[in-house]
Amino acid sequence: MFVFIFQTWIVIGIAFLVFELFDGSTIFFLPLSLSSFVTSAYVFALENVFLPSILFFDQWYELLLFWALLGLIISLALVKFWKRSTFDDSDVNNY
Secondary structure (H helix, E strand, O other): OHHHOHHHHHHHHHHHHHHHHHOOOOOOHHHHHHHHHHHHHHHHHHHOOOOOHHHOOOOHHHHHHHHHHHHHHHHHHHHHHHHHOOOOOOOOOOO
16 A cells, blocks of 8 residues: 555655645644654654564554644644744833
8 A cells, every 4th residue: 555655655745845835824734744754764664674563553544643643743842832932022012
């Protein structure tokens, strides 16, 4: 199946990066792109037997769930990062 080919995840990651470049208003596609690249590295490690057998995903939906949950975790981390970088000064003269 195509989800077990690591090049597929690289193509998906690049596509989401391009979508993020065209839609710069919100950070929606960036976490999905980063999770695609991490999933690609995971699938590559599975193919080359870098990981122990307990970490294998046998079904396609397990890998998609891993990708989605990783995207959610990266998204939450990015929200925390962006929230911390804003100023909390309540002065009306700060633009």
